[in-house]
Amino acid sequence: MTDLDLPEVTDFLAEHAPFAAVPREDLERLGRHLTVRYARRGTHLMSVGKGNDEVFVVRSGAVQITDENGSLVERGGEGTGFGTTALGGQPSRFDVVAIEDSLLLVMSSEVFTDLAGRCSAVRDFFSEQREARLRHALVSLPHQDRHSAVLQTRLRDLLRREPITTTGDATIRAAAELMAREQVSSLLVVDGDRLTGIVTDRDLRTRVLAAGLDTGQPVSAIMTAGPVTSSPDAIAMELILEMTSRNIHHMPVVDGDRPLGMLTSTDLMRLERANPIHLVxxxxxAKDLDALVLLSQRLPRIVDQLVHEDATADGIGRIVTAVGDAIEKRLITLAEQALGPAPVPYAWIVLGSQARLEQGPGSDQDNALVLSDEARPEDLAWFESFAAFVVDGLVACGYPPCPGGIMASNPEWRRPLREWQAMFARWVNEPTPEAVLRSAIFFDLRILHGERRLVDALHAQIAATARQSGRFLAHLARNAAHNEPPLGFFRGFVLERKGEHKDRLDLKRGGFHAIVEIARVQALSRGLPQVNTLARISAASGAGALAPETAANLHDAFEFIRYVRLTHQARQLREGRQPDNFVSPEELSSFEKRHLRDAFHIVRSAQQTVVQSYPLGFVT
Known part of the structure; x- marks a missing residue:
């Protein structure tokens, strides 16, 4: 560009983001390396699948950007920049067409890379464009190779009839006659237009017939008061999650307190997605372990169906966890039936992905026992046998043992409360690498069965001590930043170099698990109680530990990487293989490859933020 044009171009760039934040002398240096290109209306400036080695800024005119499906991503006029995602030989994921006669300022990849390296505002601006595109990709996911959108159906559209109601003072006999006449398995109990309770055919069997109750008694004597309800604007997927996690088969749909109707697990059969509810x-x-083993074999098919419909990765994780919880609870009950009652109160806790409601196919088991301080030496044999029964049962049901031995069958993870409290205090006050590793999974803790007071006491200590220990948080932060995303030069993938997963991409270590670690340390730094990763991200953002933009980007990256993993695992299950986290690049679609790069870049940026937030240089 000639010196005569330089002031005008410099002034133009200074009026548009991100160049407005670039020092004047750098803008002038940039201007000397720009060229001008004219594009007539209709000119294709970039095409999906084709390489690009230039970055463009619209000087005048306008361009339209669409994705590989033809969906509109952006229309931009003066100051619009594009081309950064296809640098370094990467195929473009977008079509860019001039929709008006346009003048374009063009810079080579070398010039752009130099500028972005020297000016964080430029680097961050185009990173945000990348993040916006990942969000666009997530919105597009339900339409990628999926059969329908049934799980997005609003509950109001599933209601087939007016609500069948009775009043609390109606007799049990009259209620049973009404249910028979209307051929329904439940009634809504109302006071005027307000829902007050629900009575089901199970209530009639267990609370009336089995108990020999007089059927002249009022329905209010046997109804479930204040039942769980759902909004008519909720979607079917949310209903399935709620009914699966609570193991219930009837859900009143209400507008405020006014009942609109009842949905049952039978209604959901129309969606062909009732399987998880019935499975739970x-x-x-289940009468014994053999029955549980057979039932557990139904889970892979459910996962495969959900992956190929419009369920989110988070929703699938919650359903898989609900099934895992149900199996583990049943094993606990069977163990107590076989061994007799526990000698002292206890709490069976789950850890890791199960505690976070993020289990996937093939997840190993992580569990522990918190015993009452009343436990005597002679009581420990019962708990040893109890833990072995449950852990071995989980293995038989397809939940592999934890490679690190984090299971209640290991005496190290089966202790009275006072010992847990003392051990945790040592972990925080003397954060050795092993202590940090053990405590990290212990922060992801949820009670599954037993005395909640034991776990509440432990939770209170965890929340109080971790937040106050800057040194310990720095160790956790180092772990969060240590496992870098598998991105190399020019944002190519870094594959495993040896071992059984050679030449495959690890989606876990530097992918979704890195986000788990980031969310954990940021939530703990504010003393937040959430355990689920997405809930932690939201809460950390609300508490000021994460910028809103960073939180939104991490949410999207977490969902997308887990979606790719679930697709991979569903394929492995169909082929009769054990699911894992290592995917071959050849099995990824171009859509998945492109947006995985964006997701990994977001993880890397968030890790850099963590590094800046904690004094990692002093961690040894």
């Missing part, structure tokens, strides 16, 4: 119910009734 069947698990709760």
């Amino acid at each position: 119910g069947d698990v709760a009734k």
Whole structure:
């Protein structure tokens, strides 16, 4: 560009983001390396799948950017920049067409890379564009190779009839006659237009017939008061999650307090997605381990169906966890039936992905026992046998043992409360690498069965001590920043170099698990109680530990990477293989490859933020 044009171009760039934040002397240096290109209306400036080695800024005119599916991503006029995602030989994921006669300022990849390296505002601006595109990709996911959108159906559209109601003072006999006449398995109990309770055919069996109750008694004597309800604007996927996690088969749909109707697990059969609800119910009734093993074999098909419909990765994780919880609870009940009652109160806790409601196919088991301080030496044999029964049962049901031995069958993870409290205090006050590793999984803790007061006491200590220990948080932060995303030069993938997963991409270590670690340390730094990763991200953002933009980007990256993993694992399950976290690049679609790069870049940026937030240089 000639010196005569330089002031005008410099002034133009200074009026548009991100160049407005670039020092004047750097803008002038940039201007000397720009060229001008004219594009007539209709000119294709970039095409999906084709390489690019230039970055463009619209000087005048306008361009339209669409994705590989033809969906509109952006229309931009003066100051619009594009081309950064296809640098370094990467195929473009977008079509860019001039929709008006346009003048373009063009810089080579070398010039752009130099500028971005010297000016964080430029680097961050184009990173934000990348993040916006990942969000666009997530919105597009339900339409990628999926059969329908049934799980997005609003509950109001599933209601097939007016609500069948009775009043609390109606007799049990009259209620049973009404249910028979209307051929329904439940009634809504109302006071005027307000829902007050629900009575089901199970209530009639267990609370009336089995108990020999007089059927002239009022329905209010046997109803479930204040039942769980759902909004008519909720979607079917949310209903399935709620009913699966609670193991219930009837859900009143209400507008405020006014009942609109009842949805049952039978209604959901129309969506062909009732399987997890019925599976959880069947698990709760299993008579022995053999029955549980057979039931557990139904889970892979459910996962495969959900992956190929419009369920989110988070939703699938919650359903898989609900099934895992049900199996583990049933094993606990069977163990107590076989061994007799526990000698002292206890709490069975789950850790890791199960505690976070993020289990996937093939997840190993992580669990522990918190015993009452009343436990005597002679009581420990019972708990040893109890833990072995449950852990071995989980293995038989397809939940592999934890490679690190984090299981209640290991005496190290089966202790009275006072010992847990003392051990945790040592972990925080003397954060050795092993202590940090053990405590990290212990922060992801959820009670599954037993005395909640034991776990509440431990939770209170964890929340109080971790937040106050800057040195310990720095160790956790170092771990969060240590496992870098598998991105190399020019944002190519870094594959495993040896071992059984050679030449495959690890989606866990520097991918979704890195986000788990980032969310954990940021939540703990504010003393937040959430355990689920997405809930931690949201809470950390609300508490000021994460910028809102960073939180939104991490949410999207977490969802997308887990979606790719679930797709991979569903394929492995169909082929009769053990699911894992290592995917071959050849099995990824171009859509998945492109947006995985964006997701990994977001993880890397968030890790850099963590490094800046904690004095990692003093951690040894």
